[in-house]
Amino acid sequence: MTDQRRAHVLDAARAAFFELGLDGTSVREIAQRAGYTPGAIYSYFASKEAVYAALLGESLERLNAQVAGACERSPAGGVERVRAAAGAFFDFYRENPRDLDLGFYVFQGLQPRGLTPELNKSLNKRLRDALRPTQDALAALGMPAAQTLREVTAFFAHCVGLLVLSHTGRIRMFNQGSQALFECYLEQLVQRAAPR
Amino acid sequence: MTDQRRAHVLDAARAAFFELGLDGTSVREIAQRAGYTPGAIYSYFASKEAVYAALLGESLERLNAQVAGACERSPAGGVERVRAAAGAFFDFYRENPRDLDLGFYVFQGLQPRGLTPELNKSLNKRLRDALRPTQDALAALGMPAAQTLREVTAFFAHCVGLLVLSHTGRIRMFNQGSQALFECYLEQLVQRAAPR
Amino acid sequence: MTDQRRAHVLDAARAAFFELGLDGTSVREIAQRAGYTPGAIYSYFASKEAVYAALLGESLERLNAQVAGACERSPAGGVERVRAAAGAFFDFYRENPRDLDLGFYVFQGLQPRGLTPELNKSLNKRLRDALRPTQDALAALGMPAAQTLREVTAFFAHCVGLLVLSHTGRIRMFNQGSQALFECYLEQLVQRAAPR
Amino acid sequence: MTDQRRAHVLDAARAAFFELGLDGTSVREIAQRAGYTPGAIYSYFASKEAVYAALLGESLERLNAQVAGACERSPAGGVERVRAAAGAFFDFYRENPRDLDLGFYVFQGLQPRGLTPELNKSLNKRLRDALRPTQDALAALGMPAAQTLREVTAFFAHCVGLLVLSHTGRIRMFNQGSQALFECYLEQLVQRAAPR
DNA sequence: AATGAATGAGCCTTCATTCAT
DNA sequence: CATGAATGAAGGCTCATTCAT
Numbered sequence: 150m151t152d153q154r155r156a157h158v159l160d161a162a163r164a165a166f167f168e169l170g171l172d173g174t175s176v177r178e179i180a181q182r183a184g185y186t187p188g189a190i191y192s193y194f195a196s197k198e199a200v201y202a203a204l205l206g207e208s209l210e211r212l213n214a215q216v217a218g219a220c221e222r223s224p225a226g227g228v229e230r231v232r233a234a235a236g237a238f239f240d241f242y243r244e245n246p247r248d249l250d251l252g253f254y255v256f257q258g259l260q261p262r263g264l265t266p267e268l269n270k271s272l273n274k275r276l277r278d279a280l281r282p283t284q285d286a287l288a289a290l291g292m293p294a295a296q297t298l299r300e301v302t303a304f305f306a307h308c309v310g311l312l313v314l315s316h317t318g319r320i321r322m323f324n325q326g327s328q329a330l331f332e333c334y335l336e337q338l339v340q341r342a343a344p345r
Numbered sequence: 346m347t348d349q350r351r352a353h354v355l356d357a358a359r360a361a362f363f364e365l366g367l368d369g370t371s372v373r374e375i376a377q378r379a380g381y382t383p384g385a386i387y388s389y390f391a392s393k394e395a396v397y398a399a400l401l402g403e404s405l406e407r408l409n410a411q412v413a414g415a416c417e418r419s420p421a422g423g424v425e426r427v428r429a430a431a432g433a434f435f436d437f438y439r440e441n442p443r444d445l446d447l448g449f450y451v452f453q454g455l456q457p458r459g460l461t462p463e464l465n466k467s468l469n470k471r472l473r474d475a476l477r478p479t480q481d482a483l484a485a486l487g488m489p490a491a492q493t494l495r496e497v498t499a500f501f502a503h504c505v506g507l508l509v510l511s512h513t514g515r516i517r518m519f520n521q522g523s524q525a526l527f528e529c530y531l532e533q534l535v536q537r538a539a540p541r
Numbered sequence: 542m543t544d545q546r547r548a549h550v551l552d553a554a555r556a557a558f559f560e561l562g563l564d565g566t567s568v569r570e571i572a573q574r575a576g577y578t579p580g581a582i583y584s585y586f587a588s589k590e591a592v593y594a595a596l597l598g599e600s601l602e603r604l605n606a607q608v609a610g611a612c613e614r615s616p617a618g619g620v621e622r623v624r625a626a627a628g629a630f631f632d633f634y635r636e637n638p639r640d641l642d643l644g645f646y647v648f649q650g651l652q653p654r655g656l657t658p659e660l661n662k663s664l665n666k667r668l669r670d671a672l673r674p675t676q677d678a679l680a681a682l683g684m685p686a687a688q689t690l691r692e693v694t695a696f697f698a699h700c701v702g703l704l705v706l707s708h709t710g711r712i713r714m715f716n717q718g719s720q721a722l723f724e725c726y727l728e729q730l731v732q733r734a735a736p737r
Numbered sequence: 738m739t740d741q742r743r744a745h746v747l748d749a750a751r752a753a754f755f756e757l758g759l760d761g762t763s764v765r766e767i768a769q770r771a772g773y774t775p776g777a778i779y780s781y782f783a784s785k786e787a788v789y790a791a792l793l794g795e796s797l798e799r800l801n802a803q804v805a806g807a808c809e810r811s812p813a814g815g816v817e818r819v820r821a822a823a824g825a826f827f828d829f830y831r832e833n834p835r836d837l838d839l840g841f842y843v844f845q846g847l848q849p850r851g852l853t854p855e856l857n858k859s860l861n862k863r864l865r866d867a868l869r870p871t872q873d874a875l876a877a878l879g880m881p882a883a884q885t886l887r888e889v890t891a892f893f894a895h896c897v898g899l900l901v902l903s904h905t906g907r908i909r910m911f912n913q914g915s916q917a918l919f920e921c922y923l924e925q926l927v928q929r930a931a932p933r
Numbered sequence: 934a935a936t937g938a939a940t941g942a943g944c945c946t947t948c949a950t951t952c953a954t
Numbered sequence: 955c956a957t958g959a960a961t962g963a964a965g966g967c968t969c970a971t972t973c974a975t
Contacts, residue, residue: 154955176949188951189956197949256513273518302510302519303526307499310506314498317452322469323498330499337533347937372966384968385939393966543958568945580947581960589945648905665910694902694911695918699891702898706890709844714861715890722891729925742934764970776972777935785970 155193158183159207162200167247171201171254198255202264202272205255208248209275212241220282226289228339234282235338239308239331246316249309252276280305290342300338307334351389354379355403358396363443367397367450394451398460398468401451404444405471408437416478422485424535430478431534435504435527442512445505448472476501486538496534503530547585550575551599554592559639563593563646590647594656594664597647600640601667604633612674618681620731626674627730631700631723638708641701644668672697682734692730699726743781746771747795750788755835759789759842786843790852790860793843796836797863800829808870814877816927822870823926827896827919834904837897840864868893878930888926895922 161183165174176197180187194200219237223229242249255264255272264272284301288294308331314320315327357379361370372393376383390396415433419425438445451460451468460468480497484490504527510516511523553575557566568589572579586592611629615621634641647656647664656664676693680686700723706712707719749771753762764785768775782788807825811817830837843852843860852860872889876882896919902908903915 151955175947177947186957187949188958191950192955253509253513256515273515276515277518298519299521299526299529302516302521303503303507303530305519306506306510306516306523306526307503308506309509310502310504311499313449313505313509314502317449319452319472320498320502322473323494323501325495325498327502330495330502333495334499350938371964373964382940383966384941387967388938546959567943569943578961578963579945580962583946584959645901645905648907668907669910690911691913691918691921694908694913695895695899695922697911698898698902698908698915698918699895700898701901702894702896703891705841705897705901706894709841711844711861711864712890712894714865715886715893717887717890719894722887722894725887726891739934763968765968774936775970776937779971780934 151193158185158190158193159200159203163204163207166201166204166251170247171250198264201251201255202268205251205272206268206275208245208251209272209279212238212248212279213275215241216279216282220286225286228290228343230286230289231283231339231342232335234286235304235335238279238283239311242308242312243315243327243331246312249312249316287338287342292342300341304334304338307331347389354381354386354389355396355399359400362397362400362447367446372396394460397447397451398464401447401468402464402471404441404447405468405475408434408444408475409471411437412475412478416482421482424486424539426482426485427479427535427538428531430482431500431531432527434475434479435507438504438508439511439523439527442508445508445512483534483538488538496537500530500534503527543585550577550582550585551592551595555596558593558596558643563642568592590656593643593647594660597643597664598660598667600637600643601664601671604630604640604671605667607633608671608674612678617678620682620735622678622681623675623731623734624727626678627696627727628723630671630675631703634700634704635707635719635723638704641704641708679730679734684734692733696726696730699723739781746773746778746781747788747791751792751795754789754792754839758835759838786852789839789843790856793839794856794860794863796833796839797860797867800826800836800867801863803829804867804870808874813874816878816931818874818877819871819927819930820923822874823892823923826867826871827899830896830900831903831915831919834900837900837904875926875930880930888929892922892926895919 158179162174162179165178165182169178176187176190179200180190183190190197190200194203216234216237219233220230223233256269280301283304284297287297287300292300311320311327311330311334320327320330354375358370358375361374361378365374372386373383375393375396376386379386386393386396390399412430412433415429416426419429452465476497479500480493483493483496488496507516507523507526507530516523516526550571554566554571557570557574561570568579568582571589571592572582575582582589582592586595608626608629611625612622615625648661672693675696676689679689679692684692703712703719703722703726712719712722746767750762750767753766753770757766764775764778767788768778771778778785778788782791804822804825807821808818811821844857868889871892872885875885875888880888899908899915899918899922908915908918
């Protein structure tokens with residue numbers, strides 16, 4: 150019951166945040182969309198930042214689901230699996246730029262009240278999980294463990310860079326598209342994993 | 346005289362911003378650090394956002410200077426020049442993470458009052474300028490023009506990604522260092538520019 | 542409950558405004574007089590201007606009540622009714638000069654936020670309503686419709702003029718009293734409505 | 738020399754005030770238009786309100802000139818002179834609504850600093866002067882002195898009322914034009930002065 | 934006479950949060 | 955659990971005015 154209502158608040162928060170951005174979203178706005186008064190929000194979350202942390206948690210679940218779904222639809226052990234896992238990760242954030250904002254906001258500026266070390270750890274873990282399939286797929290192609298770790302980290306960074314540039318419009322400065330650049334990077338990665 | 350005082354305000358703003366972050370910095374805070382009352386700030390800048398724009402402009406000048414300096418100290422036409430130009434760019438933001446924040450803040454959220462189209466254009470240009478030496482160095486190695494553009498964009502994205510991950514502590518998640526990963530990417534880039 | 546408190550804020554605002562004038566009244570002042578902190582005012586009114594609009598609305602209700610009361614106490618259909626309706630209108634503003642200020646302030650300078658077109662329309666209507674009994678009384682004496690409209694408009698203007706002159710002390714310049722001048726105008730009007 | 742410069746400041750102030758209104762005009766604005774820095778204004782005027790008082794004085798001179806001009810162009814001693822004097826007075830403010838604002842602002846809200854008793858007296862006198870020709874013309878038609886005073890005061894009030902209603906757009910509420918209503922009032926006045 | 938710099942008081946408004954009921 | 959009311963701190967900004975130079 151309580152969980153349902155909490156989820157309802159979260160839905161309202163997500164909608165508000167997607168529509169208005171992080172700065173444009175106030176507790177009042179969330180409450181209003183949820184059909185509550187501001188005070189009620191604090192029955193479900195300790196603070197506004199806790200709402201965002203929960204939102205991020207939920208966002209990471211969707212991310213993992215999307216990655217897992219893509220993996221299931223591709224044969225294990227081949228380069229296709231690398232493409233599927235990596236592509237699903239990138240696509241998730243390309244299609245949902247607000248989820249990227251959310252991640253940076255929570256991971257960057259939060260007070261201890263909003264992001265306890267345990268919560269931080271668990272969120273980190275889910276993010277890490279979403280990259281694991283890519284890492285595993287690289288390993289399955291014979292890439293040494295140390296290198297898969299390096300590659301997946303670099304891959305993550307590359308995605309983040311492309312997404313941020315795309316999201317802030319900086320990439321237009323170069324007349325380039327993030328999708329094409331992503332594919333380019335992915336092919337180089339696949340090349341390194343399975344030469345020839 | 347006025348310029349000196351304006352610079353003094355800018356110094357105060359930079360210090361405040363480096364210490365407290367962009368959201369934590371108020372006009373009151375800047376004024377206090379500069380030894381002024383809040384109203385005085387508006388003798389030098391039209392708005393708070395104009396202060397940030399000026400800060401960014403100045404940051405981009407330092408960036409360009411650093412890149413130019415590194416280029417001067419390396420022979421033109423060889424791979425060393427690529428390493429110098431690209432490395433200087435990355436190092437600037439690695440050593441001054443707040444300058445990266447500044448860039449994203451200004452480019453993302455500013456009102457027209459703070460960031461006129463002309464100013465936006467000129468700031469963009471200076472950012473672009475800072476990447477030009479890298480692009481030129483790639484071209485000097487015989488890389489086709491279309492590819493140099495693609496590569497420099499991807500390079501920029503990779504830097505941003507590594508820096509953001511590093512800045513938000515996410516890179517620790519992978520037990521990796523941004524410096525090492527940068528060098529790795531740079532070597533791959535050099536490889537592509539000058540195979541063998 | 543909320544309505545009571547809203548009325549309480551309105552009382553404070555009216556008192557402040559009567560004492561300090563519209564320009565001298567700040568939200569802080571209103572809040573202080575109401576026993577609140579400034580932010581609380583915004584629970585009851587969207588803006589400072591909305592407070593004034595509400596004050597004017599309430600002023601116009603009092604005006605209409607006063608006019609209606611005077612009409613009830615006078616026989617319909619005769620010149621007495623003209624004197625009653627017109628006199629009540631003038632007396633209201635003579636006795637409450639600040640209410641006149643309020644009207645002009647709101648009707649003149651308000652932002653859309655404080656005075657939406659609908660609100661403007663409804664306030665206008667109530668002002669118009671307060672003059673209707675005078676117009677009707679003129680018609681009851683046999684004055685043609687077109688003339689009643691002209692006369693009531695001129696009457697309104699004359700009242701406003703006398704009140705403004707009286708309020709700003711300019712009338713003293715002529716050693717005249719607004720009351721006597723009003724009665725004079727009224728008698729001329731009655732003459733025109735019911736010659737002999 | 739000083740007087741010339743003072744006049745120059747006054748010109749700037751008038752222009753600013755006509756364009757931006759009283760609330761929209763700042764000392765900065767006036768100074769800028771006069772080619773000065775704000776502080777310089779205080780070499781010529783004790784305060785912003787003193788500027789307005791001076792502006793009003795000058796406005797009253799123009800008013801008197803306009804009235805005098807109209808009188809000169811009409812035969813003395815007849816009803817035409819009444820129409821000319823009264824009409825010129827009304828026209829002045831109908832054509833220059835800002836001058837009316839000025840008058841009310843100065844006469845209503847000024848601090849002692851801006852409006853000393855002597856200045857007040859002299860401004861009052863000039864206003865009174867502008868109505869004298871109308872009063873004299875009425876007397877020339879044989880109207881008793883006591884009545885001419887009453888009539889000219891009522892006339893002044895009627896003008897002010899029509900102008901204020903016109904200026905604030907309230908007159909539209911009645912689908913009436915201030916010009917027509919003025920003429921109507923004037924004819925009644927003439928009637929009273931020279932029956933038949 | 935004029936500047937340039939700065940003040941200081943004030944403005945309206947926003948908002949996360951608290952807490953008695 | 956939820957409300958309704960209110961807080962308090964802060965926010966960016968404006969502007970008449972002062973005064974040393």
